[in-house]
Every structure is written in structure tokens, then in C-alpha cells.
Amino acid sequence: MLVTPKRKDAQQLTELILDTARDLFTAHGVDAVSMHQIAKTAGVGQATLYRRYTQKADLCLELMDDHFNRFKNDVILLLEQLQLAEETIHTRLNALVRRLVQFCNDESALLHAIHATIAPLNCIETEKKSFFQFPPYVFLHGTISTLMREALDSGRTVPFDPAFNAHILITALAPHTLQHLHQEYGYTTDDIVEKLCMALINPLFKS
Amino acid sequence: MLVTPKRKDAQQLTELILDTARDLFTAHGVDAVSMHQIAKTAGVGQATLYRRYTQKADLCLELMDDHFNRFKNDVILLLEQLQLAEETIHTRLNALVRRLVQFCNDESALLHAIHATIAPLNCIETEKKSFFQFPPYVFLHGTISTLMREALDSGRTVPFDPAFNAHILITALAPHTLQHLHQEYGYTTDDIVEKLCMALINPLFKS
DNA sequence: AATAATAGCGGACAATTGTCCGTTTGTCAA
DNA sequence: TTGACAAACGGACAATTGTCCGCTATTATT
Numbered sequence: 001m002l003v004t005p006k007r008k009d010a011q012q013l014t015e016l017i018l019d020t021a022r023d024l025f026t027a028h029g030v031d032a033v034s035m036h037q038i039a040k041t042a043g044v045g046q047a048t049l050y051r052r053y054t055q056k057a058d059l060c061l062e063l064m065d066d067h068f069n070r071f072k073n074d075v076i077l078l079l080e081q082l083q084l085a086e087e088t089i090h091t092r093l094n095a096l097v098r099r100l101v102q103f104c105n106d107e108s109a110l111l112h113a114i115h116a117t118i119a120p121l122n123c124i125e126t127e128k129k130s131f132f133q134f135p136p137y138v139f140l141h142g143t144i145s146t147l148m149r150e151a152l153d154s155g156r157t158v159p160f161d162p163a164f165n166a167h168i169l170i171t172a173l174a175p176h177t178l179q180h181l182h183q184e185y186g187y188t189t190d191d192i193v194e195k196l197c198m199a200l201i202n203p204l205f206k207s
Numbered sequence: 208m209l210v211t212p213k214r215k216d217a218q219q220l221t222e223l224i225l226d227t228a229r230d231l232f233t234a235h236g237v238d239a240v241s242m243h244q245i246a247k248t249a250g251v252g253q254a255t256l257y258r259r260y261t262q263k264a265d266l267c268l269e270l271m272d273d274h275f276n277r278f279k280n281d282v283i284l285l286l287e288q289l290q291l292a293e294e295t296i297h298t299r300l301n302a303l304v305r306r307l308v309q310f311c312n313d314e315s316a317l318l319h320a321i322h323a324t325i326a327p328l329n330c331i332e333t334e335k336k337s338f339f340q341f342p343p344y345v346f347l348h349g350t351i352s353t354l355m356r357e358a359l360d361s362g363r364t365v366p367f368d369p370a371f372n373a374h375i376l377i378t379a380l381a382p383h384t385l386q387h388l389h390q391e392y393g394y395t396t397d398d399i400v401e402k403l404c405m406a407l408i409n410p411l412f413k414s
Numbered sequence: 415a416a417t418a419a420t421a422g423c424g425g426a427c428a429a430t431t432g433t434c435c436g437t438t439t440g441t442c443a444a
Numbered sequence: 445t446t447g448a449c450a451a452a453c454g455g456a457c458a459a460t461t462g463t464c465c466g467c468t469a470t471t472a473t474t
Contacts, residue, residue: 013422034460036459046426050462051423054462055461167384177374181371195368195371199407206414220453242432254453254454255454
């Protein structure tokens with residue numbers, strides 16, 4: 001959550017903080033770096049940091065903003081191209097899942113931290129944003145459910161609820177879930193893409 | 208030869224701690240109660256509490272132990288009865304999902320806290336148990352994948368990976384996911400059961 | 415340019431989780 | 445019993461997250 005500063009020098013501090021955080025994260029790993037440490041290393045007060053980013057999740061979100069925007073454009077472009085090539089909705093959904101998993105892999109460190117910070121308990125009592133209100137979820141859910149609705153409307157599937165199924169697909173992409181699949185079963189990224197499609201996409205389509 | 212025996216009075220403190228925690232949880236809600244508060248109210252030191260339960264998740268797990276065992280027996284009994292009644296594997300899977308969702312609803316408060324405490328970040332760096340090693344997950348995953356394998360072996364389904372799909376089903380039952388479905392879409396518990404089956408069970412079966 | 419208003423800084427402070435260590439106390443051998 | 449030994453207690457202490465408030469420095473005004 002970025003506060004737009006009225007003082008001109010405030011913007012410089014924002015950049016300083018972001019740079020410092022990026023450096024510390026790559027040096028020691030996201031989880032090992034504390035907010036206090038970021039502030040101290042950047043040479044600013046605690047409040048200066050917290051005024052910009054209430055939680056580490058916000059900071060992480062800001063740090064992956066560029067990459068996320070590129071990913072968004074990628075997805076939009078990819079889907080347009082496939083549609084122009086007159087690929088089936090089934091094929092397009094599979095391609096989307098592949099790109100999705102790839103993104104979650106690339107940004108696993110930051111996503112990890114975001115999920116960890118925005119724990120379920122923060123949602124009700126306190127009035128902080130839940131994960132489901134963050135841009136990545138909103139975009140993913142919108143894109144996936146649109147495609148799923150198209151599949152449903154095509155008449156080639158069994159009945160299902162696009163929004164609900166999209167929600168479940170995203171849930172399955174949570175960092176700790178993917179990590180568990182990698183570690184426990186030794187699945188490669190390709191395995192996971194294939195099995196996700198086999199579990200959540202392919203069975204929807206009548207043969 | 209000196210045998211070092213366990214002290215008998217330690218068990219009493221354990222019960223005192225559990226009773227205190229239960230009371231505080233019901234009085235103020237699980238999330239609002241701190242470990243320090245539990246120790247202080249029980250009149251014991253911090254270490255005495257932490258020596259027994261390293262995290263609030265462990266404490267919660269202990270508190271729902273009775274209920275979880277009853278649930279386990281319920282599930283086993285339910286599945287046996289349905290099998291004796293010669294219900295199809297499809298029907299049995301749906302019934303299992305229903306009972307599953309019911310349990311997650313009943314114990315949502317404790318499960319909530321467990322998920323919140325055992326955040327993904329605790330898994331790699333520190334050597335704490337991940338959620339996937341806790342008894343509830345292990346039992347659920349075992350039960351579901353066994354049933355799913357039976358479905359697969361029956362030849363009445365499309366191809367899929369029982370263990371993987373079981374994993375995804377459990378993931379979808381995470382407290383914050385269910386909570387979001389309730390809040391955002393206004394789904395009732397029955398809705399969720401129906402949609403879960405429509406998303407993850409029914410499409411597997413050839414018509 | 416001088417000055418008033420205030421955006422915004424910084425560090426102290428509170429709350430929570432988790433650890434360490436000196437001390438107590440139950441247990442068992444004699 | 446008694447006494448040695450270790451299991452186990454308790455509270456102080458460290459680290460982290462998040463908040464508050466007095467002060468500084470920038471900006472707008474004249």
C-alpha cells in the first residue's frame with residue numbers, strides 16, 4: 001500500500017527502501033530479513049518503513065510489481081494469439097495453467113513471503129487485506145474464470161461453476177503446496193502442470 | 208544403576224495448561240489469546256508451556272484430539288457401512304467429501320489457528336513440522352487417496368493421480384479458503400460440498 | 415527571504431513469540 | 445530417612461512486529 005508523498009524527498013526514501021529490501025532479500029533470503037533490519041540498513045526509522053508498507057507482504061508485492069505486469073501482459077498476449085490460431089478452449093486452458101505455474105515458480109520466494117504474512121487470522125479481526133483482495137489473485141481469478149466460463153458455454157463440458165473452480169485452481173498453486181509437491185513427490189514443474197490439468201481441467205471436457 | 212524416571216506432577220500441569228487454554232479460547236477466541244497469556248493465567252512459566260507445545264498449533268491440535276478421533280472413527284464407520292450397502296465408489300467419495308467439509312466447519316476455529324501458526328516459511332529454514340506432517344492431513348490424505356485409487360482401478364474414471372488429486376482436495380478445504388467462499392459468495396456448507404464434488408469428484412467419472 | 419503550517423522523519427515503546435539458565439523438587443538407591 | 449541426581453519449573457531475556465509522538469525540514473505564503 002503506497003502512500004503518495006507530498007514532499008519531494010519522500011520519494012527518494014521510498015526508492016532507497018525498495019533498493020535496500022531487494023538487496024537484503026537476495027543476500028539473505030526473503031524470510032530471513034526483518035522489517036527492522038530493512039529500516040536500519042536503509043538508515044530510516046521504523047515508522048518511515050511502516051508508513052509505506054504495513055506488512056512485508058506489501059513490500060514484496062511492490063518488489064514483484066514489474067515482473068507481475070510483464071506476466072499479465074504475457075498472459076493476455078498468449079491467450080490472444082491462441083485464440084487467433086483458433087485453438088480450442090481446452091488447449092488454451094492448459095496453456096494458461098502452464099504459464100501460471102511458471103510464474104508461481106519464478107516468484108516463489110516473494111509469493112511465499114506474501115502468503116506467510118497474510119495469514120488467515122489477519123482477515124477477520126484486524127481489517128487488513130486478505131490474500132484474495134491482492135492484485136495477483138484478482139487478476140488470476142478473473143482470467144481463469146473467464147476462460148472457464150467460455151468452456152462451460154461451449155457446451156463441451158460437464159456442468160461446473162467457473163468462479164468456484166478457478167478459486168480451487170489458484171488455491172492449489174499456493175507456494176507451500178507446490179513446494180510440498182516438489183519435495184515430497186519429487187515432481188518437476190512439468191509434472192505439476194500435467195497433473196493439475198489432469199485433475200482440474202481435462203476431466204471437465206466430455207471426450 | 209540410576210534410572211531417571213518421569214515426574215508424576217508434570218502431568219497435572221499439562222492438564223492445567225490444556226484446561227486454561229480451552230477456557231481462554233472459548234472466552235476470547237483462539238486468535239486473541241497469546242501463549243504468554245495462557246502461561247500467566249495458568250500460573251506457570253513460559254518455558255513450562257513451550258516445553259509441551261512449541262507452537263500454538265500443537266496446543267490446538269491437542270485440544271481437538273478427542274474430536275478428531277471421533278471424526279476418524281466416524282469416517283471409517285461411514286465408509287464401511289456404505290461399502291456393505293454396496294454403494295458405488297462415486298457415492299462413497301461424495302459422502303466422504305460431505306463429512307470432510309462438516310468436520311472442517313466444526314473445527315474451523317482451531318484449524319484456523321493451526322494453519323496460521325504453521326505458515327509456509329516455517330518449513331524450510333527452521334526444522335518445524337509442516338502442516339502436511341500433522342495427523343489430520345496424513346489421515347485425510349490417506350483416506351481420500353485410497354478411495355480415489357479404488358475409483359481409478361474400477362475403470363469408470365478418466366485417468367488421474369489419486370495422491371495428487373487428494374492433495375488438491377484437502378488444499379481446497381483450508382479454513383481461509385472455506386471462509387472466503389462463505390463470505391464472498393455467500394455459499395452455504397451444502398453449496399460448498401456440492402461444488403467441491405462438481406469440481407473434483409464428479410468430472411472424474413465417465414458418464 | 416522570512417515565516418507559518420504541516421508532511422513526514424526517527425527512535426522509543428508496547429506486545430508477542432521463543433530461548434536460556436539458575437533453582438526447585440520429585441524420585442530412587444542406600 | 446536421607447541425599448544425590450536429573451527432570452522440570454519459572455522468570456528474565458532476546459528478537460520481531462507494529463504504534464506513537466515529539467521534532468525536523470520542506471513547502472507555500474507574503
